[in-house]
Amino acid sequence: VSDAASALGVELEREVREQPECVERQLSQGRDAVEALSQEIRRRAPIGIVIAARGTSDNAGRYAQYVFGANNRLLVSLAAPSLFTLYRSPPSLKGTLVFGISQSGRSPDIVAVLDEARSQGALTVAITREVASPLARAAEHCLALHTGEERAVAATKTYTAQLVTLAMLSAALEGAGARWQELAEVPAAMRAALEANLESVVQIAARFRNAERFVTIGRGFNFATAHEIALKIQEMTYAMAEPYSSADFWHGPAAIVDRGFPVLLVAPSGEPLGDVADLVDLCARRRADLIAISDHGDVLARAAARLPLPIPVREWVSPIAAVVPGQLLALALARARGVDPDQPRGLSKVTETR
Amino acid sequence: VSDAASALGVELEREVREQPECVERQLSQGRDAVEALSQEIRRRAPIGIVIAARGTSDNAGRYAQYVFGANNRLLVSLAAPSLFTLYRSPPSLKGTLVFGISQSGRSPDIVAVLDEARSQGALTVAITREVASPLARAAEHCLALHTGEERAVAATKTYTAQLVTLAMLSAALEGAGARWQELAEVPAAMRAALEANLESVVQIAARFRNAERFVTIGRGFNFATAHEIALKIQEMTYAMAEPYSSADFWHGPAAIVDRGFPVLLVAPSGEPLGDVADLVDLCARRRADLIAISDHGDVLARAAARLPLPIPVREWVSPIAAVVPGQLLALALARARGVDPDQPRGLSKVTETR
Secondary structure: HHHHOOOOOHHHHHHHHHHHHHHHHHHHHHHHHHHHHHHHHHHHHHOOOEEOOOOOHHHHHOOOOOOHHHOOOEEEEEOHHHOOOOOOOOOOOOOOEEEEEEEOOOOHHHHHHHHHHOOOOOOOEEEEEOOOOOHHOOOOEEEEEEOOOOOOOOOOHHHHHHHHHHHHHHHHHHHHHHHHHHHHHHHHHHHHHHHHOOHHHHHHHHHHOOOOOOEEEEOOOHHHHHHHHHHHHHHHHHHEEEEHHHHHHHHHHHOOOOOOOOOEEEEEOOOOOHHHHHHHHHHHHHOOEEEEEEEEEHHOOOEEEEEEEOOOOHHHHHHEEEHHHHHHHHHHHHHHHHOOOOOOOOOOOOOOOO | OOOOHHHHHHHHHEEEEHHHHHHHHHHHHHHHHHHHHHHHHHHHOOOOEEEEEHHHHHHHHHHHHHHHHHHHOOEEEEOOOOOOOOOOOOOOOOOOEEEEEOOOOOOHHHHHHHHHHOOOOOOOEEEEEEOOOOHHHHHOOEEOOOOOHHHHHHHHHHHHHHHHHHHHHHHHHHOOOHHHHHHEEEEEEHHHEEEEEEOOOHHHHHHHHOOEEEEEEEHHHHHHHHHHHHHHHHHOOEEEEEEEEEHHOOOHHHHHOOOOOOEEEEEOOOOHHHHHHHHHHHHHHHHHHEEEOOHHHHHHOOOOEEEEOOOOOOOOHHHHHHHHHHHHHHHHHHHHOOOOOOOOOOOOOOOOOO
């Protein structure tokens, strides 16, 4: 890395590297609040979960859809905030559990969803770094993100803190001790992912520095990871990156993949490995450039660029570690392209959408 | 149009042009089934709606989220089919109304969601062209799409038939006569959109024939339209097109827009026009190339390329007409690039995802 390049994204790199520590802190300092809330949720027995979020936080919502669906049998809906704001005709939220997720707690449309949900008698929870924010005040309960300040515009440590908070709440609701053990293994897996990729992403980024288009693919729990890595690439590099579920990919988007097209596959071990194999074959047939994030030797061996996850974790918690090499790649791509990811063009840290 | 180019996508063009007639047929021949189902839905009083769909049909599900949310106060969730198939750990669907939407009725994962929903006692409805398909057999009720056979791989007339069917059911549930009148105005608006754009898209496509990246933007009811037009561009032209809500666009993706970047804005008159104005300003500042689908003179006047909607309709039904110029543009782009949209690379008409 040249000195000029490594001067770019200094805040961002620091925050990416802080993540294992932040997740550890969340697991210890966040546990009591999660256990208390899980008691209240059991008492209220919600008919389903509704999540209001934008951007990176919406990707945490995508993870919640799988975690609470698979582990707690709770149906999760991602709210359409404009029904509450633009159209002023919100759906009935009676009997639901409503999460507002926002690192700053200051997005007016997310606050509006929580206000309406509370007035309808729904159980409302803010997940935010700012416990004195409008979002935290709007909600009945607040789960604080123990990340400290996040200064880079692109969210990284608040995203993984959101994921682990949702996973902790799922574990507390399920009341299964094994889940907590599986969660405790995540920080080491994140550290290993950082160490294994911190330097090697520089070469990978050099290879793809002129690519203006990426697709990112994940399924199930890691559909969220594909979305989040695509968002990081777009925010930091101005290249275009489109996320897909491997299931949806065959309904149309597969047509765009041809020779040299970069396809980033999020493929930790787990149930979707059958899909992953089909996609690896597609990339080989079309001579596309496969970039693989995986703990699976066969998948890595067939990739043009490897982003290894040296320590495997259980699939349901794998998104917390699997996003890390993607964040590093986005940062390295930004540096290779001479863009400062701490100051993306036209973005600000707090986005106030109506 | 050269003869060689117009020989491409012959099936697709025929099906795009059939749409006003298909929507008229749906409005007349589909009405009784919709009214009967709405009685049953009122009797069962579902706590919310769950939609299982992939690809184009999933975009119809996005429309449903706004229509049933805004007009019927029903919360709509888009199902994560892999919870039912890969993970075999489906969420509780008790008390919900579950739609399976698929033109062919043959996607195994969508059938699996309906099977599970029915076994849990949910009210199940198939929306499909094939009334003898596995999906239609799995569901308790079926709303047939009266489109006739769809031969082109890229779905067009089945999409608008799905939209109008969902809109009809919403109107029947609401029991408001004015909605039916608003629906009745749609076929004429579709015809006008076809006539106004059929030839002019050829010049627009020539201008953008080398563009490998597009973003498409819509909000609220037309978030679905932005998704569907992006999917058509990708399926037919192999260019990349990424859909956004104008609200999410400011949380990151706005960074990628710069000089000459094609931004397709779906902007019929309606509540999101404030957002639209902000985006038009952004495109002007960055000197991006704005392609506008609108009935609004000011928006069209500021666009680099105009896809007019000569007959305005009410916002809630506007997606049925607003997608038409986008379909035509995707077809014209395919022809300009010498690609046959009737036979996209690596796609087949029936996609069987697990």
